[in-house]
Amino acid sequence: MSLSGRFCLRCGKPETLENPLIEGLCLECFLKERxxxxxxxxxxxxxxxxxxxxxxxxxxxxxxxxxxxxxxxxxxxxxxxxxxxxxxxxxxxxxxxxxxxxxxxxxxxxxxxxxxxxxxxxxxxxxRLCPKCLGVKVKDYNAVLQVRFAGSPSRELTNEVVRTLTSDREISGSITDYEELQEGIDVKFSIASVARQAAMHLRNSLGGYLTESWKLHGLVKGKRHSKLFVVLRIPVFTSGDLIDSRGVLLEVLNVKEERVTVRRLSDGKLLNLSIKSLVKDGFRQLSRDDYVTTECLVTEALGREAVMVCEDGTTAKWETARPLKAGDRVSALTYKDVRYIKIR
Ligand SMILES: [Zn+2]
Ligand SMILES: [Zn+2]
Known part of the structure; x- marks a missing residue:
């Protein structure tokens, strides 16, 4: 029996002392809708x-x-x-x-x-550095850590950099400025050795390669004063990504500190490259729009030559990285009009 003569507009349950209505609804219906x-x-x-x-x-x-x-x-x-x-x-x-x-x-x-x-x-x-952290320290810094990304970093990755830097008390205590720029992140440190330590710390968790230089920064009390610049270049790729290095298509298998293991898709060969050389050669990371993939079935095989019927309707003979046999399934990837057969 409803005390007030009112009912829930949705489920029709009558209003009682234990079941009061809110905005014309019983609590259950209210929580579902509002x-x-x-x-x-x-x-x-x-x-x-x-x-x-x-x-x-x-x-x-x-x-x-x-x-x-x-x-x-x-x-x-x-x-x-x-x-x-x-x-x-x-x-x-x-x-x-x-x-x-x-x-x-x-x-x-x-x-x-x-x-x-x-x-x-x-x-x-x-x-953003708070005024307290900025005010006390901004005047003097002795080192700058420049984190640069090869490729555009996600918010997650940038946050990971911050997390890594702030998880260590000594490192975070020496930071005098932190700035996110178009080209990366600049972090200033009051102690040069801590900047170096921070760079190693980041490199160990995110991979990349380090370079160091001292830059003259004017005279202090008649003495030449230099600041340390540490640049950490972090590759923005992970296992499974495809990269084009001077026209050679590579599949990333593993990134560890300064080195990356890749599979050259033209012949299936594994290579261990330094990230430094990759960056120097100007690699490009492929996005999903750069290539198409299709699944293929091997119908005939002789040595390293195999005839395949693919889901995209093509049938052709391809030379593969290692011998296949009839019945094998492989995936094919077409990039810049060249077809690559991916064999695990
Ligand atoms: Zn209701
Ligand atoms: Zn602060």
Whole structure:
């Protein structure tokens, strides 16, 4: 029996003391259709990569937790437009963050009943040194670490650089400036040896090759003063990527520190190359639009020559990297009008 004579507009359940209506709906239907709180679909969190402080409502707030905690703090501090005055004790918990998406648990209380809702929003972390970290240190730096990417880096990769730099206390304590530029990331250090250590640290986790140079930076008290420049070039490719190095098509198998193992697709040969030489030769990373692939069935084979029928309708005889037999299945890849047979 409904006390008020009102019913849920969706499921028709009558309103009772235990089941009060909110905006004309029972709580279950409300949670299915509406949001407990209006949150932006996308938030940008400005955070200091050196000390973890976050920028909130026009000021910097000292904060020592990681990105998840910082995001939670940020969301809790956001002024959330009230959906219904009957919803009280609103709280937001960040359950997890992954690749720019945050899963939230929004909790509230409605006339004595607790209500929960899971929401996914997109977030972005903008790295900016806070005035405290900048002010104290910006005046003197003795080394610059320049992280450069061969190819365009994803936000994930840039964040990984920041994570690696800030995970070490000695490294993060020596950072005097951090700047994301079109061409990469510049990080200034007060201690030259720490800059070198940071570069090695990054190279060990992300691969790449290092170069070092000292540049004269004026006279200090009559003495020549130089600054150390360390450049780390990080390749933006991983296992399975295809690259064109001077017209030679290579499949990346493994990247380790300064070296990369590739398979030359023209003859299936494995090569171990230095990333330095690859960068020097000006390689190009292929995107999915650069080539087409098709699956083929070997119908006849003699030595390294095999006749194949492919799903794209072609039938032809190809020379392959190693002998095949009738019945073998291979994939073929066409790039710049040349067909390559991929054999594992
Ligand atoms: Zn209902
Ligand atoms: Zn800071």
């Amino acid at each position: 949001s407990l709180v209006r949150l932006p679909d996308r938030v940008a969190l400005t955070r200091c990569p050196a000390c973890g402080s976050i920028y909130l409502k026009g000021t910097w707030l000292h904060f020592s937790g990681g990105v998840r905690d910082a995001l939670q703090h940020y969301l809790r501090a956001l002024k959330k437009p009230v959906v219904s005055p009957n919803l009280t004790e609103i709280d937001v918990e960040v359950l997890g963050i992954h690749k720019g998406e945050a899963e939230l648990l929004v909790k509230s209380c409605f006339k004595g009943r607790s209500a929960e809702q899971r929401v996914v929003i997109r977030y972005e972390v903008i790295n």
